[in-house]
Amino acid sequence: MTTFRASDFHPTKPAALLAAIPALLGFVPEVSLVLVTFEDDEVGCVMRVDLSDEFDDVLDHVADVAATNGPGAAVAVIVDDDGAACRMCLDEHRSLSDVLDEHLGDRGVELLATYVVDRLEADGRWHRADGAPGSGVIDDPMCSPMAAAAVLDGRRLYARRTELQAVVAVDPVRAEGLRMAMLRAEHDGELRPDLDARRDVELVLAVARGLSEGLLPEDDDLAAVGCAIADTRVRDTLYALAVGREADRAEALWALLARALPDPWRVEALVLLAFSAYARGDGPLAGVSLEAALRCDGRHRMAVMLDQALQSGMRPEQIRELAQTGYRLAKRLGVRLPPRQGVGKRAG
Structure with missing residues (x-):
């Protein structure tokens, strides 16, 4: 995963910062508040929430999550296509900036600047929302160095968040068609001998x-x-595939299962997909996968843990270490997994 420093996005360089936002998120945000934190001169977590009239409680939560790893500073970006022309909107944005500054300041985080942009596209216009002077035009985000680095890291950039969500959107007709096959294939899980678990791992591979x-795959195989x-x-055991030489193959299967399986079985495919995406540095795909998983099961332990890690800005290399457990389990089951490799590319 490419590393970027706070100096690359200094408030005196708003055009570079604003052009980087879509690549940082993985999609072009609309009607949103985006917060970018900086830890030890490197970009920390990047958060996005919908703009809301009732933003005080939302900002309190945003500030809590942003401060988890003790960042020293943050920059806020308000994306609002009405923001440049509406006097009432200007007042609301200034108020939002003030409240966010207060919440972050209470947690020891300095809000360096708050920008408003009408759209995060080529020739989009920006101005300061925090009372400081400044306005201008942003560069084309899709031609930014951050966008180029995202592609090199194996991440796709989506025009809209809905396009990213579609990657994990369930096909209700397919899922209902698979339900009977799932019921036929259902088993007693951990009550089975290890030999059956080993055969299942080999089947998945x-x-x-x-x-x-x-x-x-045929329906019976998917089931x-x-x-x-x-x-x-x-x-x-299969979490280990996220760091192995066949990571792209496994991730493509998890994405297919996430769209095809009915509840409650779908949640495990979503979490496997989230782990795989997170491990190779694709936070946006990990985020929408976890969002869908937690809608299926809000108490799923791995989903909750990964979601907390992602929101707090935990680095992918730290998450990748969890895959070592999978290799230990594979050894115990007597199954051979693909060997480890570096960060992989997105599955096709």
Whole structure:
């Protein structure tokens, strides 16, 4: 994952900062508040929330999450297409900036600047919302150094957040069609012998390899894999694939399962997808996957843990260390996994 420093986004360089926002988020935000924190002169967490008339409680939560890792500073960006022309909006943005400054200041975080931009596209216009002078035109975000680095890191940039959400959006017709196959394939999970868990891991590897070669799994195969990952021995072993040489194959299978499986089986595919995306530095895909997973099961332990880590700005390399547990479980089950490798690219 590419590292960027606070000096790259100093408030005296708003055009560079604003052009970087879509690449930092993975999509072009609309009607949003974006907060970028800086830790030890490096970009920390990047948060986005919808603009709301009732923003005081929202900003309190944003400030709590932003301050988790003790950043020294932050920059806020308000994206509002009415913001440049509406006098009432200007007052609201100034008030929002003041309240955010207060919340962050209470937590030891300095708000360096708050900008308002009408749209995060080429020739979008910006101005300061915090009373400081300044206005101008942003560069094309899709031609920014950050966008180029995101592509090199294997991350796709989406025009809208809805396009990113579509990657994990369930197909209700397909999911309902799979329900009977899932019920036929369902088993007793951890009550089965380790030999069955090993066979399930090998099945998942075979289906993922077939998918990478253009072989779409039959419904019975998808159902078998969907039930297999409900076994914690299988699921926890498969987390190791996120750092292995076949990470792209596995991630493509998790994405397919996330769109195809019905509840309650779908949640495990979403969490596996989130872990894989997070491990290779794709925070936006990890975020929407976790959002969907927590809608399925708000108490899922791994989903909750990953969501907290993502919101607090935990680095992907720290998350990748969790995959080592999968290799230990694989050894215990007697199954051979693809060896570890560096950060991989997004699955096709």
